[in-house]
Amino acid sequence: MSGLKAHFPVLLVVVPLLTAPLLALIRQKQVARALALLSALATAVIGWGLVIAAREQVEPLSYHLGGWPPPIGIEYVVSQASAFVVAIVSSIAALGLLLGTRETRKEVTEGQQHLYYAAYLLCLAGLLGMAITGDAFNVFVFLEISSLSTYSLVAMGNRRRAFSAAFNYLILGTIGGTFVLIGIGLLYQVTGTLNVQDIAHRVQELEDVAPDSHNLTLLVAFVFMIVGLGLKLAVFPLHQWLPGAYAEAPAAVSAFLAGTATKVIYFQLLRTTVVFFGAAHVFGALRFGTHVLMPLSIAGMFIGSIAAIYQPTLKRMLAYSSVGQVGYLTLALSFGTEAGVQAGLLHLGAHAVTKAGLFCVVAAIVAGVGSNRIQRLNGLGKRMPIVAFAFVLGGVGLIGVPGTSGFVSKWALLQAAFASEHYLVAGLVLLSSLVAVVYVWRIVEVMYFQAPPVDEKTTHDNLAMVPALILLGASVLFGLFPDQVVELAADAAHQLFLEPGSLPPLPTGGHG
C-alpha cells in the first residue's frame, strides 16, 4: 500500500476517470451505482490522504507525469491549499452519489442511468484534475472535461427549461473557457513555458526588470484569465447562467455542483492572482484587488442575496444565494493578504458544506412534496419535521450564526477586513448577512407558521436525508471545533504566498 501512496496525486484523478468508461460498459443500474459510489469513496480517501501528506512537508508534493521532469513534462503539485480543496470536493461528490437514488431513477431514462453516473464521475475527475495540476494548459483541458459533463448533467433535469438553461450555460461556459485559453496562450508567448512554477518565476523576473512599466501582453493575459474564470465562477456581472443551471438541474446534480464546481474555479482564480502573476504585483502595482474585485464582490453579495428573497422556488433561491456567497469569496481574495486568502479558503469549505447540505434537503423535499415551490411547502414543519429542521440548520449556517461553519468563515473574513483597514467593508459584510436572514426566515415562516394542507400525503425518502444530515452535521462540528481547520487554512495561505523558486536546471539530453 505504501508504494501506491507515492502515486496518490495521479490516482486521485485516474480512479474516477477510468471508472467512468467501466460504467459505460456495465448496463445494470445497481452495479453501476455501487461501482460509482465505491470509486467516489476511494477518491475521498485518497483526497484526505493527500491532505495528511501535504501537511507533513513544507514545500508542495510534486509528481512528474510521464516520467519527465517539470518544465518538459506535466507536473502535479499538491500544496496544502489544493489538498484542502480536493478533500472537500471528493467528500461532497461521494455524498452526492448517496443522494442520487430514487430521484435519478425518475429523472434519467430507464436504460441510461449508468451513463449518468459515468458523466458524474467524469465531472468529479475534471474538477480534481483542475485543482491539483501544475501545468497551465492542463488546467484548460480538465476545465473542459468538468464543464462538458456539467452541461449534460444539468440537461438531465428533463424539463424543457433544463435544456435552455444548459444551453445558455454551455455558450457562456465555452466563451469563458476560450478566454482562459487566450490568457494561457498569451502567457505562454511571454514566458515560453507552461509549468506553473516556471511561469511564476519568469513573470517575477519580468516584473522586477521593469516594475513600473507593465508588459502589455502580460497585463492582457491576466485580464483574459480573470474574465474567463469570472465567467465560470459567476462573479456578479457575469452570473446570468448560474440561477438557471442550478435551479433546473436535478437536485442531486445541484447539490454536487453547488458544493464543488465554483469552489475549484475559485481556487484556480486564487492561484492565478497569487501564484501565476504574484500577489505583490497584482494587488500592489495593479491595485486589482481594491479597484476591481472589491466593488464587484460587494455588489454581488448584495444583489445575489436580495434577488434570493424574491424567488418563487427553493432551488432558485439557493442558486441566487450562491451568487451572493461567491461575492464573499471574491471579497476575501480582494484584500490581497494572507489573512484574506485564509478567510477565502475557510469560506470555501464552509459554503461548500452548507450549500450542498441545503440542496440535499431540497432533494428530500422534492421527493416528498413533489415540488420545491415555496407556496407548496406550507406546514412542512409538521409533515416532515426532520427535513424542516435540517433546512433551518442549513439556513442558519448560511447566515453565519455562531456554532456553525458559516460563523467561523465570516469571523475570519471580518478579521481580514480589519487587518487591512477596510472597516466599511466589514460593516457591509454584516449588513449582507442580515439580508441572508430575511430570505431564510421567509422559508422558515412558510414551513412552521402556516397550516399544512389537509389532503397532502408526503412520502419520506430517508435515504436522501443521510447525506444532508452528514453535511450539516459536519458544518456544525466545524463550527464548534474550528481550530484544526483554521490552522490548516492559515498554513495553506502562507504556502501560496511563498516566492516561486526557479526550477532545477533541465538535464541536457538523456532521459531525466
Add this chain to the structure above:
Amino acid sequence: MSLALAIVGTVFLAGGVFFCVVGGIGLLRLPDFYSRCHAAGMTDSAGAMGILVGLCFFAEPLVIVKLLTVVGFIWLSSVVSTHALVKAAYARGIKLENPRVRDWTVRPAKTAAAEAAGDVPKAAKVPSLDLAAMADSDADAGSTSGGEQGLAQSHGAESESESESESESESESESESESESESESESESESDDSEESRT
C-alpha cells in the same frame, strides 16, 4: 532533374491553372445553375488534373504515387458529387427555365390524357418532380400521381402560350418556394404512395 522535365511540368501546371481560372470565371458568369455545374465540373477535372500531373514532374517517386491517388480520388469523388447535386437540384428545386433547352425526361402526349382522367384536382396539387415516383409511373401507367404531370404539362405548353405558361410556372415556382416544407411533405407522401402502389 533535367530541364526538359521541368518545362513539361510547367506547361502542365500552366494548363491546369488556366482551366481552373476559366472554370472559376464560368462559375460566376454563367446565367443558369446547370451551366454553372458544367463550369465547376470542368475545373474539377481538367484544372485539377493539369496541376497535379504537372506537379508529378517535380516530385520523387513516392510523392508521384500520392499525387496520382489524389488525381484518382478527385476524379471519382468531386465529379460524382456534382452529379448527385444536379440530380437533387433537378428533382427538388430548380426547373429548366431556359426555353430553348428541351427537357427529355418529360413525355407530354400520353401523360396529358392521364392527367385529364386523373382524380387529383390539378390546382390543389403543388407539382414537384420526384424521379423515383416518375420512374414508377412509367411502369404502371394507371396510378399516375398527378404532381409531376401538372408540372410537365406546363413545360410542354407550346411556345406561343409562353406568357401563360410563364405566369403558370411563375406561380408554381412561387407557390413552390412559398410552401417549401409543404411541397417537401407533398413529394414525400407521394413517394410513400408510390411505394405502396407498387407493392
Add this chain to the structure above:
Amino acid sequence: MTLATHWHYWVVIALMMTGLHIVIARRNYVKKLMGLSIFQVSVIMLYVTMGKVAGGTAPVYVMEGEGHDAVPNLDVVYSNPVPHVLMLTAIVVGIATMALGLALVVRIKESYGTVEDDVVIEKDRAEEESLES
C-alpha cells in the same frame, strides 16, 4: 511593433471578434454555435501564428543518412511544435462542445418548438406566469 510584423495577430483578432459578435448578437441557437466554432478556430490560429518561425519548416525532422543510422538534421530551422500539440487539444474540445450544443438544440427544438433565443425566453415567462396564478 509595426504593421509589417504584427498584421497576422491583428487579422486573427478581427476573426475572433467576428466569431464572438455572432455568438452574442444572433438570436438563433444554431447560428450561435456556428459563431462559437469560428471563435474557437480563430483562437487556434492565434496559437499557430505564435508558433511559426520565419523560414521554419514543419516540426518533423528532416532525416540524413539511410535506414537505421538516419539522424535528424538539427540545424534546419523548425517551427515550434508545442502550439501545434496544444491546438490539437483545442480542436477536439471545440468539436466536442459543438456536438453537445447541437444535441441540446435538438432537444430544445422538440420541447419548445423553436430554436430562437427570444421566443424561448418569452415562452418561459409565459409558463412562469401560468404557474404563479
Add this chain to the structure above:
Amino acid sequence: MDFPYATEVFFSAALGIVVTMSLALLRSILGPSTYDRILALNSFGTKTVLLIAIAGFLDGRPEWLDLAIVYALINFIGTLAVLRFSKYGSLAAATQPSDDEEEVPERPSLEQP
C-alpha cells in the same frame, strides 16, 4: 527539385488557385439558390486540395500530400451530407423514416407545477 525557377512557378500556380478560390467564394456568397452554395462548397474543397498540394512543393517538403488525400476523400462526404440532410436533396426524401419509427414520448416531468 533544383529547378531554377521552382518557387516562382509554384507561387504563380498557387496564386492562380487562390484566384479561383475567390471566384468560388464569391459564388457561394452571391449564390441565389442553396444549390449554388453547395456547388461552391464542392469546388472550394477541390481548390483547397490543390492549394495544399502546391503548398507542400512550395515549402520544399512534398510528403504532406496525405493531407490532400484526406481532403479529396472527405470533401465527397461533406457534399453528400448536404444532399442527405437538406430538404434540397432528394436523398432526404427517400430516408424519411416510415411508420415503424415510433414517436419519442415526452417523459412525465418530475414536478407537478
Add this chain to the structure above:
Amino acid sequence: MTELPLEAVLFVFLLVVGIVVGRLRNLFGAAMLTGIFSFLSAGLFTLLTAVDVAFTEAAVGAGISTVLFLATLALTDDTERESERSWLAIGVVSLTGLALFFGTFDMPAFGDPDAPIHHGVGRHYLMHSWDEIGLPNVVTSVLASYRGYDTFGELAVVFTAGIGVLLLLRSKAAVMGAKAKPIPVRSRAPYVREMPIVRAVAKVMLPFILLFALYVQAHGDFGPGGGFQAGVVFAAAFILYGLVWGPRAVQGIAPERMLEGGMAFGVLLYGGVGVAALFAGGTFLDYSAFTPEHPSHGQHWGIFLVELGVGITVSAVMVVIYFVFTARPRPRLPKRKKGALAPPRLTAVPELPVETPKEGSS
C-alpha cells in the same frame, strides 16, 4: 518571402466568410460557409507549417462538423428570424478586440526566431526528442509522451461529449435494447435506386477511406497523422456509408452496443497503458518504465498503444454522435389518403409573426 501574399489572401477570405456567416439568414448557406471556413483555415495552417493541426482541422471540419450542423438543421427549421442590431454585442466585441489589440504591442514580431516562446520548452523538444524518444514527428512525440497526460485529458473530453450526446438524444426505443431491425427490402429499394452512380462510387471509395485511416494511424510517428485524425477519417467512412445507405444500415454494421464498448475501450486502453507504467515502476504514463534498459523502445510501444486507444475512442464517438443525430425521429408526416389535400404546415408556427422568405433570398 514569396508566400506572404498567399497567407494574406487566405486571411482576407476568412474574414469575408466570417462576416457573411454572421449576416446570412439562410442557415443551410451559413452551415456551408462554416464548412468553407474550416477548409480555408486548414489551408492556412498548411501555409503556416502547422501540418498536424491542418490535418485534424481538415478531417474534423469537413468530415464531422458540417455533417452535424446539417443533421441538426434537418431536425430544426432552416431560416433564422430577423434579429435587430445588438448594441451589447458590439460593445463587448469592441472592448475585447481593443484589449487584445493593445496586448499585441509587446508581442514578439511574427516568426521572430529569438522570441521567448522558441527558447523555452519548445527548443528542448526539438533538440532532445530524437535521443529521448526517437520519433521523426516531434509533434507526435510531444503529444503522446512529453505531454501524454494532456492527450489523456483530451480523450476524456471526447468521451464526455459522446456520453453527453447519448444521454441527451438516445430515444427510449434504442435504449430498451431494441435490436437493430433488419432493413426491410421494400424501404431500401427506392433508396438505392435513387442514386445508382453515387452508390457505385461510394462502394469504390469506402475501402480506400478505411485503408487510409489505418495508414494515418500508423503513419503518425513519421509524418502528420495520429490517433485523432485516423479516428475521424475512420468515422467519416461510416458516415459515408450511413449517408448513402441510411442510418439503419449503419446500425446493422456497427450496433450501438459495440460503439459504446469501443468508446469505453479506447479510454481504458490509454489509462491501462498509464497504470501499467505505474506498476512497472515508473510514474503514470511513463513508457520508458516498460523497457528500462533502452527507454526509447518503451516509448515507441507506449506511443503506438496510446494512439491506438485514441483512434478507437474518437472513431466510436464520432459514429455514435452521427448515428444518434440521424436516428432521431423527424417530425413524422401523417399518412395521407390518396388524393386528399396536402396536410397543413407541420411545424408549429410560434406566436410571434414569422415571415418565410422567398427561397434563396440571402
